[in-house]
Amino acid sequence: MSRVRRTTLAGGAVGWLFAAPALTAIAVFFFLPVAASILLSFTDFDVYAVASRSNLRVVGLGNYTRLADDALFRTAVRNTLYFVVVGAPLSIAVSFGAALLLHAPLTRWKPAFRAALFLPVVTTLVAVAVVWRYVFHPRSGLLNALLALLGVGPVDWLGDPRVAMPAIVLMTIWKNFGFNMVILAAGLLSIPERLYEAARVDGAGVAARFLHVTLPALRPTLVFVTVMTLIGDLQLFAEPYVMTQGGPAHATLSVVLLMYLEGFRWWNMGYAAAIAVALFLAMLVPSLVARAVGTRPEVA
Amino acid sequence: MRLRTDLGGIPVLAVLVAGLAAASAAAGCRPGADADVLEFWAMGREGEVVQRLVPEFERRHPGARVRVQQIPWSAAHEKLLTAYVGDAMPDVVQVGNTWLAELAALGALAPVEDARAALADVPTPAAADLAAGADEFPGVVAATAIEGVRFGVPWYVDTRVLFYRRDLLREAGVDAPPATWEGWVAAMERLVHGGERYAVLLPMTEWEPPVIFAMQRGATLLRDGDRFGAFRSPAFRAALDFYRSLFQRGLAPRAGAARSANVYQDFAAGWFSILISGPWNLGEMTRRLPALADAWTTAPLPTFAGEGPGVSLAGGASLAVVRTSPRVDLAWRWIAYLAEPDQQLAFWRLTGDLPARPSAWRAAGLADAPRTAAFWRQLARVQAPPTIPEWERIAAKITEHAEGVVRGDVALDAALAALDRDVDAMLEKRRWMLDRAAARRAGRVTDGRDIAGDGARAHAAPDGGVRS
Numbered sequence: 001m002s003r004v005r006r007t008t009l010a011g012g013a014v015g016w017l018f019a020a021p022a023l024t025a026i027a028v029f030f031f032l033p034v035a036a037s038i039l040l041s042f043t044d045f046d047v048y049a050v051a052s053r054s055n056l057r058v059v060g061l062g063n064y065t066r067l068a069d070d071a072l073f074r075t076a077v078r079n080t081l082y083f084v085v086v087g088a089p090l091s092i093a094v095s096f097g098a099a100l101l102l103h104a105p106l107t108r109w110k111p112a113f114r115a116a117l118f119l120p121v122v123t124t125l126v127a128v129a130v131v132w133r134y135v136f137h138p139r140s141g142l143l144n145a146l147l148a149l150l151g152v153g154p155v156d157w158l159g160d161p162r163v164a165m166p167a168i169v170l171m172t173i174w175k176n177f178g179f180n181m182v183i184l185a186a187g188l189l190s191i192p193e194r195l196y197e198a199a200r201v202d203g204a205g206v207a208a209r210f211l212h213v214t215l216p217a218l219r220p221t222l223v224f225v226t227v228m229t230l231i232g233d234l235q236l237f238a239e240p241y242v243m244t245q246g247g248p249a250h251a252t253l254s255v256v257l258l259m260y261l262e263g264f265r266w267w268n269m270g271y272a273a274a275i276a277v278a279l280f281l282a283m284l285v286p287s288l289v290a291r292a293v294g295t296r297p298e299v300a
Numbered sequence: 301m302r303l304r305t306d307l308g309g310i311p312v313l314a315v316l317v318a319g320l321a322a323a324s325a326a327a328g329c330r331p332g333a334d335a336d337v338l339e340f341w342a343m344g345r346e347g348e349v350v351q352r353l354v355p356e357f358e359r360r361h362p363g364a365r366v367r368v369q370q371i372p373w374s375a376a377h378e379k380l381l382t383a384y385v386g387d388a389m390p391d392v393v394q395v396g397n398t399w400l401a402e403l404a405a406l407g408a409l410a411p412v413e414d415a416r417a418a419l420a421d422v423p424t425p426a427a428a429d430l431a432a433g434a435d436e437f438p439g440v441v442a443a444t445a446i447e448g449v450r451f452g453v454p455w456y457v458d459t460r461v462l463f464y465r466r467d468l469l470r471e472a473g474v475d476a477p478p479a480t481w482e483g484w485v486a487a488m489e490r491l492v493h494g495g496e497r498y499a500v501l502l503p504m505t506e507w508e509p510p511v512i513f514a515m516q517r518g519a520t521l522l523r524d525g526d527r528f529g530a531f532r533s534p535a536f537r538a539a540l541d542f543y544r545s546l547f548q549r550g551l552a553p554r555a556g557a558a559r560s561a562n563v564y565q566d567f568a569a570g571w572f573s574i575l576i577s578g579p580w581n582l583g584e585m586t587r588r589l590p591a592l593a594d595a596w597t598t599a600p601l602p603t604f605a606g607e608g609p610g611v612s613l614a615g616g617a618s619l620a621v622v623r624t625s626p627r628v629d630l631a632w633r634w635i636a637y638l639a640e641p642d643q644q645l646a647f648w649r650l651t652g653d654l655p656a657r658p659s660a661w662r663a664a665g666l667a668d669a670p671r672t673a674a675f676w677r678q679l680a681r682v683q684a685p686p687t688i689p690e691w692e693r694i695a696a697k698i699t700e701h702a703e704g705v706v707r708g709d710v711a712l713d714a715a716l717a718a719l720d721r722d723v724d725a726m727l728e729k730r731r732w733m734l735d736r737a738a739a740r741r742a743g744r745v746t747d748g749r750d751i752a753g754d755g756a757r758a759h760a761a762p763d764g765g766v767r768s
Binding site: 044046047048050051055057137140159161245247248249250264265266267 | 377378381384385402405406407504505554562689692693700703704707709729732733
């Protein structure tokens with residue numbers, strides 16, 4: 001009995017020892033900065049405070065009340081929500097469609113197509129942005145040339161506040177759909193063929209098979225893809241940063257971009273930290289919803 | 301790509317960071333660790349080519365070495381601030397004039413008057429001029445003075461003039477560039493050909509055009525010792541109204557940054573004929589538009605009233621010595637060397653940056669050369685924007701509200717009121733610090749803990765334990 005206990009204790013200690021390097025790294029590089037940001041969000045830390053701590057004021061919830069009042073922050077929230085609400089479903093739909101096409105028995109050269117469609121995901125965003133700026137160019141761009149064939153007048157994609165965000169959505173979908181497509185394609189592969197056979201025997205058509213076999217079987221994958229896309233989309237940053245810098249007229253200013261500008265361009269670290277905390281709270285929502293959905297007993 | 305938190309990557313990152321730290325510690329990477337190596341940070345293209353001026357300096361100063369570190373403009377601001385916090389500043393830095401106020405507020409820079417003592421035994425005329433503040437453009441020097449104390453020695457100067465298509469203007473019946481805005485607007489009306497093209501490009505992402513108009517109208521931009529915005533003043537209102545009218549009358553396209561990516565093609569195609577721009581385009585246009593040859597030239601800015609040229613912005617970059625540098629004597633010698641007319645001209649040939657010394661202009665005949673003459677005349681009429689750390693933020697706000705007005709989203713007076721409100725909020729901290737400093741002075745308390753200007757003027761290390 002006593003021998004067993006000793007072993008358990010020693011085993012526990014050894015376990016902690018093994019985990020220690022990773023835990024230390026996580027504490028130092030993750031939890032510490034997070035705690036520091038939260039504390040920072042209650043101060044007016046700025047460039048003057050860098051010069052001397054005596055210039056630092058504790059403002060309590062001041063940054064948060066300012067946030068509630070800030071028209072620019074409201075614009076950023078509106079833009080980000082637009083991007084999420086319009087962009088995420090479209091992006092998932094395109095990924096799903098592409099995955100179904102890849103999975104179709106008639107499709108040949110599957111690996112080649114999969115690689116080609118995945119290519120934008122691994123391409124450097126800055127290079128993609130340069131190319132897309134040409135595509136979006138109002139007078140010599142490819143997109144407007146195609147629209148002209150349909151008789152639609154030239155659109156100033158990145159210069160007109162009304163269409164700048166749709167343009168960013170379009171580019172982002174093209175850039176990112178391959179990632180979800182690969183995951184969904186893998187999900188499709190894991191559906192046992194016998195389910196389809198059984199459905200066919202029961203007289204189910206293509207639509208019925210899709211609705212009653214494919215969709216239920218893919219549910220966990222779809223939930224995963226949706227949550228990851230929502231979380232990713234809420235953090236929209238790099239696309240507007242390289243394409244439009246948040247313009248025109250703040251039409252593509254996202255919450256993370258605003259945070260970056262406040263923090264690193266204007267060095268208002270206190271205010272930027274408050275934006276970060278607000279964004280963190282906003283992102284908790286889809287994560288919690290996903291957990292609730294994901295832990296519900298399987299109906300299929 | 302979106303920012304994604306990847307917990308799995310963190311231990312790897314930690315090992316990497318630790319490894320880098322160990323490697324740099326072993327190599328003695330901290331700038332200024334060696335006794336005679338002068339660490340110099342320069343930005344962008346300047347950082348690339350200044351290397352070629354180093355051998356001559358090293359020849360004249362046996363035993364001394366200059367290590368140039370090139371920093372991209374986009375990362376420079378952040379890097380300077382983090383270097384200051386991390387006590388890893390070089391000995392000499394190139395600083396955009398609009399950043400001087402911020403670095404001076406940090407107490408990071410040595411005042412230029414220190415050069416007098418440091419250069420006492422340097423026999424060159426440039427060193428004497430530098431110590432005495434002679435052979436300079438007064439308007440540009442004003443841009444380097446923060447509350448009366450100079451913190452940078454102008455390295456090259458920058459101002460905005462008109463670049464225009466001489467051929468297209470001539471076609472429109474304008475042979476000589478008008479001296480007034482009224483004359484230019486009349487010329488522009490003839491250039492637009494009923495709306496199929498525009499006359500002038502005013503990128504809405506640039507704060508310079510509306511601010512230049514405001515300065516020409518005599519607006520002060522800020523008031524009460526730069527404590528509040530003064531954008532509801534009649535002068536600023538008139539300037540923004542003029543700016544808006546250029547768009548409203550179809551003379552300027554409502555183009556943002558995205559469209560200006562092809563500014564050279566558009567200029568060559570005659571989509572617009574006039575551009576308010578700076579010296580970098582002298583080289584760029586020659587290089588990118590060889591086909592245009594002599595079809596374009598430059599002119600000083602017109603005025604709204606009175607003698608020309610109209611006021612333009614005093615810009616450019618300066619060289620500054622870091623206050624904590626252990627090699628201040630060598631640092632000032634390096635700056636005095638770069639300020640010599642010969643080096644200034646060599647630098648102009650390498651970069652196209654306009655020399656900061658009038659004597660260099662005269663020596664090379666730049667003052668009379670076709671395209672640079674406009675800059676020479678303009679440099680006699682330049683004015684610096686407010687030299688406070690908040691200026692760049694304020695400038696961005698001006699752009700933001702001016703864009704709203706141009707797009708017709710906001711009425712002019714509503715935009716000006718909003719601009720004043722936003723700028724007043726930005727300056728809240730400055731007001732608090734100025735008031736506190738005033739209260740201290742009134743109470744005869746001088747502990748060097750004051751704001752920006754005062755702390756920097758006393759050259760005392762700002763206390764509070766940030767720096768040792």
